[in-house]
Amino acid sequence: MLNLLPTSHFNKTIAYKLLGACSIACISFSSWAFSFNDVVTQAENLSKQAYVQPEKNIPNELASLQFADYQKIFFNHSKAYWGDRKSRFKLEFYHEGMYFDTPVKINEIINNQAHEIKFDPSYFDLSKVNLENLDTKNLGFAGFKVHYPINNPTKTDDEIFTALGGSYFRAVGKDQRYGLSARGLAIDTGEMSGEEFPRFKEFWIERPEPNQKHLVIYALLDSASVSGAYKLTLIPSVDTTITVEAKVFFRNPVKKLGIAPLTSMFLYGPNQPSPILNYRPAMHDSNGLSILANNNEWIWRPLNNPKRLSFSSYSLENPKAFGLIQRDKGFDDYQDLDDHYEQRPSVWAEILGDWQRGRVELVEIPTADETNDNIVTYWVPKKQYDAGDTLDIKYRLHYSLNELQRYPDNIARAISTRLSLGDIKQANLIRKLDGSNAYVIDFAGPQLSEQIPVKVISSINNGSIVSCEAQYNPVIKGWRVIVRFNVEDNKKATDIRIQLASEKTNEVLSETWSGQYPAQ
Template sequence: MTAFRNRRALLRALALLPAAPLIRPALAAMEAGTLGTARPFDFERLRQRARALAAAPARPSPEKVPELLDRIDYDTYQKIAFRSGNALWAESDTPVAFFHLGRYAKQPVAVHVVEDGVARRVHYAPGYFDTAATGLSEQLPDDLGFAGFRVLNADGETDWLAFQGASYFRSAGPLGQYGLSARGIAVDTAVPGTTESFPRFTAFWLEQPSDGSAIRIHALLEGEHVTGAYRFDCARGDAITMDVRAELFQRRAVTRLGIAPLTSMYWYSETNHRTGDDWRPEIHDSDGLALWTGAGERIWRPLNNPPHVQTTSYVDDNPRGFGLLQRDRDFDHYQDDGVFYDRRPGVWIEPRGDWGRGEVQLVELPTDDEIHDNIVAYWVPDADAEAGREWRFDYRLHWVADEPHPPSVARVRATRIGRAGVPGQHEARDPDGRKFVIDFAGGPLADMAQRYDLTVAVEASRGEITNPYALRIVGTDHWRAAFDLSVAGSEPVDLRCHVHDGKRTLTETWLYQYFPRAWGPSV
């Protein structure tokens, strides 16, 4: 598991790198690279190329001057400025700037521009970047290459979409703050005894479509076990959406193939705040996994910082959607005016077409710092990922402040855990007891007057549930469900809860995995 953790930490560092600053040169494009030979291009050609690659042995990805690039660490990277006048489509609403190679991204990617079915490669040239402040300008080769690219806003200064590192990409979302990342594919994530594989987007083809999309991105995926052809139709509105077509070709068998993977960070929140050694009240990019099952059930699973690597599976048939979300948007709950966790986007995955049977898997790793991505979620199809298999998945990614298809029932707003019993009473405490308090808001509960006959339906994989109740929180339109759990031992407990009135379900289903040893006994 060490390689898994180290690789994820490396990619987290890459995501945290600042985009190369933009500078406006005195002479626009004075040293920009040239475009290569014109070649016909369309998605079918890309698909056939990916299929042909899968039939041949994998080739190692080359690195140019790795020792030199290793000297471009975080601080040095900040001294590299992209010359904005050299941006692709510099005068349009979607100019594209490029990422420089460095310690955390040593393998170059090929970038092409597509117009009228013809592609031309964008050749690297030193003039794209101002590297004078690094002291390395004379040592960098003239054909170094790009680490990736980012799509700028029309102002040419800020960006909203970036592709860089393995098959990772991310968007700043509607609130303008980067957070979690998406990936093209996940291979053998957290499989015991197996090292996770990270296929790469090795080449991109960019075009400005006429169908209203902001930008269309084609990408070639290459990896030891799988190759693929991807198309991303990206658009901006109240949310940022990406319509994805992914065609995958299995080069070698794998144990676990993760479709539409998301990668995030969760250290602590109001749920487990005592495990966070920091002055800020909460630190997380996402606070929960939301599920909309094929049967129509709405589920909220608060994220965990477990004592050991934990993989949880949610079996489904043709899911309607799932995603890692940041529901808590209150600045006072974070008190961070540097990286603004309250503005981090959520990502909702909306499958298109028939995805069949499979399962959403949630992987949670222990962490003691915000620098590590420790949360992964993806879809695993119910079919063997064997050599020679071909797959196609279509889906839409929504980069959002709030989920795009909110449930009609009340949603979970907070989860808190404390000692069992009645607060303020000097009674004997159950040493194995814990109280769980879940706040709900919206749906049919929003306008419901206080009443005392609602049912809190709770299930536990082990232990005893007592004192379940639900009440409206005085002075608010929120409702609170609470119950006590008494459980001995250290094995995790799977909990399930929802509120109903005997005739209808009033809330989404709350799922949680409780680790007794992580909390210790009640006193």
Template sequence: MKRRTFLGLTTLGPVIFSNATQAEPLPEPNKVPGEGTATPTSPSPKGNFSFDALSTRMQAKAKEAFESPKITLPEAFQSLSYQDYYAIRFDPNKALWRDGSNFQLQFYPLGWLFQTPVEIFEIVNGQAQPLSFDASQFLFQAPLDPTRFKNTEFPGVAGFKMHYPLNREDVSDEVVSFLGSSYFRAVGQGNTYGLSARGLAINTATNQQEEFPLFTAFYVEKPTSNTEQMIVYATLEGPSVTGAYRFVIQPGKHTRMDVTSRLFFRQDVERLGIAPMTSMFLFGPANQHAFDDYRTRVHDSEGLKIIRSDGTELWRSLQNAKSLANAYFAEKNPRAFGLYQRHRHFRDYQDANHHYERRPSLLVEPRGEWGQGNISLVEIPTKVESNDNIVAFWQPEIPIKAGQAAQYDYRLTWGALEEDRVRLARVKAIRTGEDISATPNPKQRKLIVDFEGGALDNLTAEAQISSRLSITHAKIIQSRVFPIPSAHIWRLMIDLEPEGDAPMEFVGALTDGNKDLSEIWLYQMRTDDAQPINDE
């Protein structure tokens, strides 16, 4: 594949090739190794580093069988506990580029869950040179004995974190972190870490074993003294795929990453996840009954936002399902999708330790046309907030076969992302409960959806507002829409009776009879969602 072909894909979107071995080879200053030759991920010392050359190397490597990294960690790092691991810190006085740029890099040690080293290369004047690490660059704090680690040479590091003066000019904040498999995360101004992104998801929530490809090497361009963005390249490897990635990272109120991913498939893939993100939803008002907890909400994200190709906006409220739940939203060339945290006040959570109100939202904006596929949402039962139980990604309709190649370009935006609350009313909260009428029916449930903003703000209490409502696997007993002026909201109240044990699916919007006044709201509910999760 020629350089102009790859550049063309930036505007055309992803293209699946029928057979990567039949495509024209990418240009490279050095010969692509043959079938029987091991292909290093690190660049040749000859010639300038380029993304095309890195892509060519990973394309050739896809013809070889995957070999799991085999490494023996230094003895002092082999049995680190969680507490031990986080007692090791990179010395900030030895951060890369500390005195020459607004950007600084610090590095994660190996140990605990992170047993596989990654290579780090610094690109200076077009040349990629490997960085080496030893114990003198790290601080070993209590309860560790620093003498155990003295003079230890590292076989690599587990990842890195990027610092930048995000909130104050005189303080270099941690903004981006790459650590573990292909996971990474970022924050905008005023945020703390929350949800994560991944380079790729393979066979998530299928009958096959889920695969977690690894970022095996990173190439970081040395920034100039006044640059406001940083460029990072990465190689990806797993049993089913190899890949080359480019991240252009610009910290700010909303931290943006422009991502190019070039993928080369070793094996067929049943379920491919592009631009995957992982988050946590334990409970909110709809299922708070299932937890004996003084807090009112516990989640890193509360909803999946989808902007369709025609601009229509969907909001799928998240849940902590009692069994594994998969939802599929068929789309063609979506404008955007992401996991959002809407509630931004301490009073919404009452958690003085984790401050969930400061967790970032994450929006994916495809570049070019991604074609037909679906936005997949996976919700996994959990009883504790330490488990990430929400996964969302784009799944292309075209089957992925061994020998194919693809490119996807997209922007990731992290932060307390604002939404247009003038054009459309938004879902503020959902609640569920038993029938509390004078003569309650034990089979019936009540579902409450509160909306705020948009045209609703200018309506009088006498306005004739109704709902467009569709429900499957349940019978609507009655529904009505009414204002609560003191709370500045309009409430949709639904009395329903479940039909069987299948999950109930809800789709609705508020309307004045001529047009929708709100985003389209979606939800899935089971009769036992408000009950504690069993230990089984």
């Protein structure tokens, strides 16, 4: 059974303005010497024990909250950690509620000593949900959030990182809004046996120095099949980065392991228009999967909201990076005054070290609205992991609004993909409707010009290409490709690959556009 992944693990729109200081009474005085090896040791020991399902401890009044009400539970600003130290960072917490019903242990590291941060009902204001008289003293934290002055150096009310639910976490850079989520690990995503969701059960957060510009977070991950020690190094900036280092221990075999998983939402866009009339031309947190192979081939896969569960995979040897990208960055692309999808960052997973052979897998899940994350991508190693095995992981996540900066000057990008019927108007004539469809793809890049003729390299499976034409587009100073195609079996997805090359030298000029026409 497949689980839809709720975007409401995180609030997409709310950004709390939290200031203040935490008194010494906020800290538990029980402490111990700490290093990352302690988390590794705990993870290893957990892997040798039977998995224990975490206990849920919240009363029905909190468990039955709707998400709109859960948003009304506020952290009291005066209780924010590190506010009394003139730190750039502020640390705040989430209350348990709704399906965030399992407490998470949170510790602060001061001078290599770890102190548990004890839950205190006075941290939170429950009056907006009329639960101010509820006895919550035996509850715990559901997660935490980090603030940093990323947009204005004189203000510290910018929320730049949040960890809430399972092993989910999100971050933003300058002028960005929360979009897609990252996860610690994905297990059996999309499998009929059901997905396993590992969770971060405990965090250790290093208290930053007053002028420190990075934050170090350690986490202990646990699930029925694995346990793991994680180190997240968060550097807020114009393009915020999170370097992830992990050591994973397997207590049971895993059928499909997903490393560096990213979870997003795609409802509709020009490549797959809305089935109902909507004034917004697109609605998505990401609109494409981008991959950089070890041979420097760039691959662009526009996302779909399919009618049936869909899997796509790209077999690779030690890839350099992959990510879910929000390529359309103008307000006119979305026309949404509330959600501002043009401010959702692309997230690029830069692979650090040799990941050997495996595949980037993309899972697309049907969804009827934007409240569910229906897009998942991750790296699946070819190696199968059994009980007793270990895995070391290292990668860096880049949160950016400037996707262009990743590309070399000699590679053109597919900056837009539009779906059309095959009866495209040309020379004021309309071709006879023959049942074909067409993708209209605009490629742009500094090396493209009208004076350099191009040829189109194309291929298709589960169908046939009727025609494939390239036309210079002076508006974008690039080339437009119109590929008309027929589908052989409507019950199967049809994959099409398009690439531009120099007509004279055969030099590849563009990324590989790897589109999929969904099964109908």
